[in-house]
Amino acid sequence: MSSALSRALRPTVIAAVAGLVVMLVIPFYAEPFLLQAGLFAMAAAIGAIGLNLLTGSTGQLSMGHAFFLAVGAYGYVYFAGDSGHELSGLGLPTPLAAVLAVVLAGLAGGLFSPIAGRLRGTYLGIASLALIFIGQHILHNAHAITGGANGRDVPPLELAGFSFADTPELVVFQVPLRALEKLWFLALLLLLAAAWVARGILRGRPGRAMGTIRDHEIAAGVMGVPVARYRAGVFVLSSMYAGLAGVLLAMAFRRTVPDYFGIILSLEYLAMIVIGGLGSVAGAVAGAAFVSLLPPLFTRYGDGLPLIAAPGAEGVSPAEASRILYGAAVVAVVLFFPGGLLGVWGRVRASLAARRTSHPLTRMEPEEQPT
Amino acid sequence: MTTFIELLVNGVSIGSVYALIALGFVIIFKATEVVNFAHASLLLVGGYVIAVLHEDLGFWLALVAGVAVAAVVGALVEFCVLRRSRAGDQHVLAIVTIGVDILLTTELTRRIGTDVLAMGDPWQSQVVQIGGISIAQTRIAALVTAATLITCFLLAFRYTSWGIAMRAAAEDRETAALMGVRLSRVSMGAWAVAGALAAVAALFLTVFPTPGLDRSTSLVALKAFPAAILGGLDSTTGALVGGLIIGLAESLAAGYQNDVTFLGRGIGEVVPYLVMIVILLIRPAGLFGTRELARV
Numbered sequence: 001m002s003s004a005l006s007r008a009l010r011p012t013v014i015a016a017v018a019g020l021v022v023m024l025v026i027p028f029y030a031e032p033f034l035l036q037a038g039l040f041a042m043a044a045a046i047g048a049i050g051l052n053l054l055t056g057s058t059g060q061l062s063m064g065h066a067f068f069l070a071v072g073a074y075g076y077v078y079f080a081g082d083s084g085h086e087l088s089g090l091g092l093p094t095p096l097a098a099v100l101a102v103v104l105a106g107l108a109g110g111l112f113s114p115i116a117g118r119l120r121g122t123y124l125g126i127a128s129l130a131l132i133f134i135g136q137h138i139l140h141n142a143h144a145i146t147g148g149a150n151g152r153d154v155p156p157l158e159l160a161g162f163s164f165a166d167t168p169e170l171v172v173f174q175v176p177l178r179a180l181e182k183l184w185f186l187a188l189l190l191l192l193a194a195a196w197v198a199r200g201i202l203r204g205r206p207g208r209a210m211g212t213i214r215d216h217e218i219a220a221g222v223m224g225v226p227v228a229r230y231r232a233g234v235f236v237l238s239s240m241y242a243g244l245a246g247v248l249l250a251m252a253f254r255r256t257v258p259d260y261f262g263i264i265l266s267l268e269y270l271a272m273i274v275i276g277g278l279g280s281v282a283g284a285v286a287g288a289a290f291v292s293l294l295p296p297l298f299t300r301y302g303d304g305l306p307l308i309a310a311p312g313a314e315g316v317s318p319a320e321a322s323r324i325l326y327g328a329a330v331v332a333v334v335l336f337f338p339g340g341l342l343g344v345w346g347r348v349r350a351s352l353a354a355r356r357t358s359h360p361l362t363r364m365e366p367e368e369q370p371t
Numbered sequence: 372m373t374t375f376i377e378l379l380v381n382g383v384s385i386g387s388v389y390a391l392i393a394l395g396f397v398i399i400f401k402a403t404e405v406v407n408f409a410h411a412s413l414l415l416v417g418g419y420v421i422a423v424l425h426e427d428l429g430f431w432l433a434l435v436a437g438v439a440v441a442a443v444v445g446a447l448v449e450f451c452v453l454r455r456s457r458a459g460d461q462h463v464l465a466i467v468t469i470g471v472d473i474l475l476t477t478e479l480t481r482r483i484g485t486d487v488l489a490m491g492d493p494w495q496s497q498v499v500q501i502g503g504i505s506i507a508q509t510r511i512a513a514l515v516t517a518a519t520l521i522t523c524f525l526l527a528f529r530y531t532s533w534g535i536a537m538r539a540a541a542e543d544r545e546t547a548a549l550m551g552v553r554l555s556r557v558s559m560g561a562w563a564v565a566g567a568l569a570a571v572a573a574l575f576l577t578v579f580p581t582p583g584l585d586r587s588t589s590l591v592a593l594k595a596f597p598a599a600i601l602g603g604l605d606s607t608t609g610a611l612v613g614g615l616i617i618g619l620a621e622s623l624a625a626g627y628q629n630d631v632t633f634l635g636r637g638i639g640e641v642v643p644y645l646v647m648i649v650i651l652l653i654r655p656a657g658l659f660g661t662r663e664l665a666r667v
Contacts, residue, residue, distance in 0.1 A: 061462060115648060118655045121462060122406040126600045127651055129593070130644035137641040141634075263590070267473055274466050316481065323477040330470030334463055335455050 023188055027181040028173060035180040036252065037296035042187040043248035045288035046194045048272040049281055050241020053198060055270070056278035057207065058234045059214030060116065060124055064131030065269045068239040070139060070261035071108045072246025073154075075101030077256055078145050080155045087152065088144045094157045098247050105243020106236045113232035120217070132263050139258035151257035154250045157186070164251065180252075187248055191285075194241060198281045201237075210234060211279075264323075268292075271326045275333050277340030286341045290329070294322035376504050378626040379619070384510040386618020387517035391572040392595030393602065393610035394521065395565030400604050401541040402561035404461050405453060409468040410569060411592035412475035413448075417441030417570020418490075418577055418584045419479055425491030433491070438570040444475075445566025449559050480586040488577075488584040496579045513575035520571060521611065524564070528607070533560060541605070594621070597647035603660020612658060617643045 027035060051065050079097035081089030092100070109116075115127055139146045146152060156179065157164040164182045201207055209230055212220035221227045250256050268291055276287025298318035316324070337344050392414060399407045407413075421437035428436065448471055456467060494508040528534035539547040540557045548554050569592075576591055577584040598617040602609025624631075625639030656662045 059462065061465065115652060119651060120655075122465060122604065123600060123651065123655065123657075125406070125465070126596045127648060129596060130648050133641050133644045137637065141636060263593070267469060270466060270469055271473065274470075278463075320477050320481050324474055327470050327473030327477060330473065331452055331467055334467045334470070335452065338463075 024185075027184045032178075032180055033296070033300060035184055037293055039180065039183055039187055039252045040249065040296075041289045041292045042184075042191045043245045043252060044269075044272065044292040045191055045285040046248065047242050047245030048269055048276070048284040048288040049194055049198045050238040050245070051269050052273040052276075052279060052281070052284040053201070053210070053241070054234050054238035056273050056280070056284070057202060057214065058210040058231065059121075060231060060234065061121060062128045062235075062238070063125050063263070063266045063270070064112075064128030064135075065238075065242055066261045066263070066265035067128075067131035067135040068105045068108060068242035069246035069249065069265065070135050070258070071105040071239070072101050072243030073250035073256045073261070074139065074146050074152075074246075075104040075243065076247045076250050077152050077154050081152065082155075086143065087147060094155060095159050098157065101247050102240050102243040105246065106240040109236040109239025110232070112239075113235050116235040117228045117232040129263070132261075132266060136258060136262060139261065146256075146258065149258060151255050154254050154256060156254075157183075157251055183248075183251055187252075190244065190248065194244065195281050195285065198241075202279075202281065206230070214279075268326075271330050273340075275326065275329050275340055277342030280342055283340050283342035290341065291322075291326050294325060295319050298322050373504050374626065377506065378622050380504070380506055381510055381626075382619035382622030383615060384514040384618070385622060386598075386615035387514050387521075388572050388575045388614070389595045389598045389617050390611045390614025391517050391520060391568045392592060393599035393614050394524065394607060395568040396595060396599040397602075397604060397607055397610045398537075398561045399558075399565050400599075401607075402537055403449075403453070403558040405468065406461070406465040406604070407468050407562075407565070408465060409448060409472040409475060410565065410595065411589040412472045412479065413441050413445050413566045414569040414573045414576075414592045415476060415479045415584075415589045416444050417566070418573030418588060419483065419488070421570070421574055422488035422490055422577075422584045425489075430491045430493060434571075434574060437573070438567045441566035441570035441573075442563040443566070445562040445564075445569075446559050449562040453558075454555065476589050480589070483584065483586050486585065487582050490574055490578050490583060492574065492578050494578065507579055509575065509578040509580075513578075516571065516575070520568065524568075525607065537561065594643045597643045601647045601650045601657055603657030605661055606657070606659035609657055609659035616646060620646045 026038065030038070047065065047069055051062065054060050054062050076097050077089070079090050079092045079100050080094045081087065082091045083089050090097075112128075112131065116124060119127055140149055164179055164186065202210075209220065209225040212223065212225055213227055213230055217227055253260075272287035272291045273284050274287070275290055276285065277283025295318055298321050333340050339346065392410065395413075396407060396410050399405060399410075417437045417440065419437075420440045421433045424433035424436050427433075448468075452467055452471060453464060456464060492509065492512075494512055497508045498505045499508055499511065528537065536547070536552045536557050537560070539550065539552050540554055544554060547557075572592070572595075573584070573588070577588055581591075594617055595614070598613040599610055600613070601616065602611070602613030620642045621639050624642040628634075628636070628638050631638065650658065654660075
């Protein structure tokens with residue numbers, strides 16, 4: 001077997017291809033409810049990858065991720081929206097508006113970088129908490145741009161004459177593709193691109209520099225890593241990821257409301273990367289799927305589960321049940337599975353491999369283990 | 372002028388309540404080097420217990436119960452979660468407390484629902500007139516209580532063996548352990564004290580002029596984070612000064628918000644965070660925090 005062929009037949013590659021095929025087929029069969037949930041999960045995955053670059057890989061705790069999501073979402077709406085009475089908008093072509101929204105989120109991250117580059121650890125975490133409250137204040141008060149507490153409608157994306165709206169329907173294989181289906185493919189494409197870029201960054205020189213900053217800032221500086229520049233740069237990059245996620249979320253919601261972008265959303269993103277596994281792209285995606293698919297699945301299939309009441313009824317609502325579950329998952333992951341879902345998967349794979357190769361592997365003594 | 376003095380007194384009063392919360396936060400950080408993001412939920416626990424029990428037990432017993440329960444919950448978090456964690460990294464421990472916070476806050480806000488719970492305090496909405504200035508009794512009670520508690524705490528911190536153990540542990544954990552200080556007991560004590568202080572703060576955050584305990588109370592409690600951090604995370608003095616600064620800034624901004632309408636409504640909610648950012652830009656380790664010195 002040639003080496004190219006054997007590489008192509010590696011189990012991880014096969015799994016990736018199979019996963020991709022499944023993701024491409026889902027829109028043709030799944031009901032709108034599942035599509036909506038999946039769409040949110042993919043948007044969340046993009047945001048979580050960004051946060052994981054910042055918090056997981058570079059070790060900068062950020063509780064202000066929801067703010068940058070809001071900048072992306074509202075940026076898109078403002079750039080693409082038309083001026084009406086009480087509302088203003090620039091009415092730009094929607095793809096341009098989406099790109100500008102992502103750039104705007106990056107700029108917002110850059111504006112925060114004097115703080116992000118200066119504070120460390122906890123101080124940064126609490127300082128970034130300020131972004132949430134400042135963001136909420138602006139979203140509620142800048143009526144002309146954000147529509148105030150009631151929010152604003154999101155214009156659908158139109159790419160070279162192809163509209164990501166319900167009408168006109170696009171019929172492929174006799175299945176009518178509406179807005180959700182079309183957005184699904186767009187989100188999948190963007191997620192793959194986002195994951196690919198992040199993986200490239202993490203595996204290359206910047207990734208190693210980021211890891212060194214996380215593990216020992218002074219050592220990083222001594223070895224020639226421009227620490228302040230890297231920290232500011234990663235902050236900008238992570239906000240751009242959040243901005244892109246925000247744009248996608250806005251398109252999926254079709255209406256942006258300020259209350260969504262609160263402190264709970266920031267905590268959700270932190271939960272995602274901890275549950276999935278700090279510092280890895282796949283972990284962020286797994287965690288995002290876990291955290292953002294739980295509430296809709298509980299809402300839909302909660303009848304069969306004990307303890308969960310229908311929304312509005314007495315008892316634990318689906319949203320609360322899922323919040324309790326992922327809160328517990330965060331605690332459990334840190335206590336029992338350092339490394340998150342991805343770490344668990346790695347351990348399973350290692351034990352399978354150990355069983356396959358019957359001879360024992362030489363292991364390092366605990367003192368020698370790299371930490 | 373009277374408005375200004377009223378706002379000043381209210382600011383100092385609410386600031387002393389923030390100082391109580393921030394003090395607990397700083398105690399935990401000093402004793403265990405963990406940043407406790409679950410602090411707001413400890414506060415909610417204390418407030419909820421007081422609100423639920425005051426009809427059956429009377430206010431004072433309910434207050435004692437609330438303080439006790441919050442202290443026990445704090446100690447339990449330390450005992451069941453932080454102590455079991457194998458992660459040595461303080462950042463990861465901070466994230467665990469976020470998980471705990473999600474758990475506790477979700478359960479409590481679910482129980483509270485859309486209700487606004489009264490605290491049943493003896494002061495109600497009575498107002499005292501002093502030389503033409505009207506001040507709510509609750510504000511005076513808050514100021515007196517917070518000042519007393521903080522004084523007691525600082526004295527205990529200085530003179531009791533518990534305080535000495537705590538300071539020794541904060542100074543150098545290993546040496547303290549070698550000198551016979553039980554670190555596990557110190558950190559559990561710190562969590563319990565922090566919980567108790569938070570419960571008292573919960574009472575004064577939810578009495579008049581605020582309508583009562585509701586699901587947004589934990590958001591109000593978050594303002595103690597800027598208070599703790601702008602004073603410096605490892606400084607008790609910093610917590611007190613930070614609390615007062617945040618309280619004054621919030622009170623003045625809320626009082627004069629009609630003069631600064633261009634900043635939008637509800638600017639009082641945001642000002643604490645703006646103040647924090649400005650101070651951190653100038654002094655990244657807070658006003659009284661020790662600058663981290665690193666030896667290579």
